[in-house]
Amino acid sequence: MVSVEKALQAVLNSTQDFGVEEIPFIKSVGRILKEEISADRDFPPFNRVSMDGIAIDFASFKQGQKSFEIEGIQAAGSKQIKLQNAKNCIEVMTGAVLPKSANTVIRYEDVTIKNGIATINVDSLNDRQNVHLKGKDGNVGDILISENTMISAAEIGVLATVGKSFIKVAKQPKVMIVSTGDELVGVDEIPLEHQIRRSNVFSLVSLLERLNISSETAHVTDEKSVLKSKIKKYLQEYDVLLFSGAVSKGKYDFLPEVFDELGVKKLFHKVAQRPGKPFFYGETDSCNVFGFPGNPISTFVNCLAYFYPWYYKSVRLKVDVEIAVLGEDVFFKPNLVYFLQVKLETRKGELIAFPIKGNGSGDLASLVNTDAFIQLPNDNIEFKKGNTFPIIRYR
Secondary structure, three states, rough: OOHHHHHHHHOOOOOOOOOEEEEEEEHOOOEEOOOOOEEEEEOOOOOOEEOOOOEEEEHHHHOOEEEEEEEEEOOEEEEEEEEOOOOOEEEEOOEEEEOOOOOOEEEEEHHEEEEEEEEEEOOOOOOOOOOOOOOEEEOOOOOOEEOOOOHHHHHHHHHOOOOEEEEOOOEEOOOEEEEOOOOEEOOOOOOOOOOEEEOOHHHHHHHHHOOOOOOEEEEOOHHHHHHHHHHHHHHHHOOOEEOOOOOOOOOOOOHHHHHHEEEEEEEEEEEEEEOOOOEEEEEEEOEEEEEEEOOOOHHHHHHHHHHHHHHHHHOOOOOOOOHHHHHHOOEOOOEEEEEEEEEEEOOOOOOEEEOOOEEEEEEEEHHHHHOOOEOOOOOEEEOOOEEEEEEEEOO
């Protein structure tokens, strides 16, 4: 049995490079950028009007002039015009180019217009007010988005602005999720008294969808020859296999034996943690194998605690560890790292984690009432309210 720290390090030391693909920028939300995005022009590319109103030469106002004859209109998207007379003004629209010879914009709310004359109703103005100066946000060639950024709606707008209709992103791994067990039946079936519906596999599908990873699923009965035949094929066709069940000590828990016979190099089997202790992890030259215990909470926490970091490192995405304050005293005697389910609240700027008591690693329904796991180390048996520990969110 290995420690949580050594198990995680083993996982992180065996990451994959899935390669790069080019996709339409509008389809890239949630993907990991694999190129730098630089400005193809200054930002903004011209002195841009930021308020509807009038544009003047500030020097005239400074000399005491407050009424200006309107000599034209500068609309957004229209070619730049020029203020012909410094004693006059031009009506301007938000987003328009600032007219030549004008340098200051006064919003309509501070102006009265009558008979073609605009009168300024405020006593104080600033030179270049309401003007978004050319290049203020960035110059041509500046890096706007760094490589290995996870793309969000904010990045989509920048990509459109610089004309990147297609971008390079990390390819996603090809993943197969396998459930085992003769006691499992389909979601739309009526289980017999000794059966339950498959659920872990769909939790895993959803956890991977949070990472924008598509996956396939399969169910294999507890028959060693069938398991071996199916897994041999999966190892050749997929980058990652995620298993739920058949890795513990039960008479029909054949997976560790099958993995060994198929040449999967075992990196560890059993981790000093609760829940999720029977976790198996191994690899071949082309496939990583995560063998999660069959209890639903065990499967859930191990996916978050090990597969997620493995994926993040594989695609070179840096993710910070989140910390929360323990909201109640906790007593836990076993010499194991404890992934405790918690409800999160923010109070006075602090993230507080309140333990929620479930009914063990088989209590799938308890996930509905919690937000995260708080990771309590195995160097103590009593954890005091007010101390801080890392958390793994799932909501």
